[in-house]
Amino acid sequence: MEEGAAASMTVGEKRVAVDVPTDAAAAANGHGPEEKAAEDVPAPSALSGWPRTTGMYLFVMNIRSVFKLDELGSEVLRIAVPASLALAADPLASLVDTAFIGRLGSVEIAAVGVSIAIFNQVSKVCIYPLVSVTTSFVAEEDAIISKYLEENNSKDLEKAAHVHSDACNVPASGGDTPVCANSCIPTECADLSNQGCKRRYIPSVTSALIVGSFLGLVQAVFLIFSAKVVLGIMGVKHDSPMLEPAVRYLTIRSLGAPAVLLSLAMQGVFRGFKDTKTPLYATVVGDATNIILDPILMFVCHMGVTGAAVAHVISQ
Template structure:
């Protein structure tokens, strides 16, 4: 998938491209340079001008602004909904005591680490895969619609479409058909002609669901069987008062892992369709159920942290069910049946033997899954391990300083992530818009969209700094009544609130890099960032405790932002078109 530009450049002839070649187009080693003739500012030696390009239009609701806003706002709300629900969980659990909130904090860190390692590469790849394949298939459908109209006109003057050689029926034709535009079911209008396409089969959707389901089951089994062992590694030893509630919470919450990974995979699919409203709706409904069930199970039923875990698991399965119901209404989530293949001629499938069609579909699905778990997926896996390990290590180091420090760290970390993830909405918008623009070879839109989301991320970060600083100073008592824990929270204000602009840029750059399919650099640079950040965490935590952990996390986020800024500023990789 690292070749968005080539995928779009080949979109027109994609309907006649063999399976292996189409896969290569989508999965090339590096994106090609978009056509530079459309650049609004002419060639540049660096890409740093994108930070200020058209800065007066940062809040302008033009075509680009409306598109970014339409994607970013629902995505931001959806992405922030779960951390905000976790904040509510934290507030309820805080009423149980500092030991309980510290125990839950360690458990959440473990669960998130394993979940993100399992699914985040798949979600990121899925968003771009779906955006690219949907664009290619849509163009193929439009092209074949035009061809069909021409055929119909020709038939009036004696041309017989049944005997024409528009599409080969041999082995090459089979691959051409299935891989360019695997069957789409279309509604027929009253005149009897093929109408608007309502459902289609996008290979990445099926692959994401299959891989997500398998990984979710494996994660659940792993965490249930190894809860005590993993907590021990995290610093919660057998004699710690945190171990009992931590084991109970982690074990029960692990039962929701299949739902978590499936819902995240489907969110990646909807983002690829530039639909962020559906994930928002599902997430809000599920999190509302979580918030309602929390006090009932925890205090009315006297289940404590066990009730909090059950509430979270129920909410995750609700989110998954809603997303799945909406997804099957939009696309085929499994390879089309033999019966549905009768629409193949509309997309140029010709007369292919049924057995051959089945073999082609199975082969295509296998290739897609292999791509997810090999090339781009492997690079993103390395990147996510580096990203999440730093935060997980920070939680582990905080736990080693005792329940009070861990409780304070958990509250600070939840606030840090909940507000920072608002910028992830901009990242989703940037990824979807850029993936589509690269696929269409539209360099002007690539530059304009990059500039707009970067500028918006800076504005968002500055606003979050003010809001979060005031909220932490005067609202810490919402999460706990323990005075020592509140004092720890106040010590973290300069770091949690002060890094919001840096965090926003780091998250948005992630979306930009993924939209440009720059997975290789993203992976390697993040491993380099982690190799510096991890020693900083170990050293500063040992010498400066809670403050040292947050200094190291600030260094970590700063290095992430610097690494991505350098890539774009140097006009390397997918940004080389800025030089032309």
């Protein structure tokens, strides 16, 4: 019994001797029960609603990734920069146009200002829905058609290669040696290589052009026959000296409404194809034409406000 007790005590002492250093090491490393409980508490920055994980902090910390010129960033810049320049070109051209009209007198520039405001307000009813809907529809249909062509491209190439190999095994007349007869390739398979070069038909493009032209005609007819009424609603009285030049400018300017909406529909189409350079070039050419024709028609041809309206319609 004494030997057994001594053995158990020896075992116990060994166990204690093993456990004590473990507790001491845990205390030395700061991982005791209290420290472990403290570790289980989440850091303040991990709590929901903490300002370091939301708002301006995330913007500042991720600013480099936002402006990183990777493949996606380069594509965004390629689309956004020409679109921004096209939007900036119209106000600059309007400033030059206003400077020329201001030389005619205060009555003329006031009349033109009211007419432009009316024209723009009526146009905005159709511009934004037309452009946004056209862009989204064209982009969607273009993506669907591109995906369909990519899926069928491999099948068409395999079919063309199979027909070509069969044609090369045609024996020559009077002998058994196979001759590659390119003229024997069927037309339907020979045309497979030209499918990628054919222009794709996208129904939304045609629909956008038709709708844009129709809305432009409706806007032109409305403004031409209701010019005096709309100007009266805007505060231009029937005995005001502004009425006559305002009616003349608004009537002539309304003739270009179909061209305006048609060009905007085309801009939406090109944006759907991720092409914003072509609308930029068209906008710059139109604004430059307006700036060149303004002084010629207004001062050289002595057409005044009418010349400004005609120059604007021609540029559109």
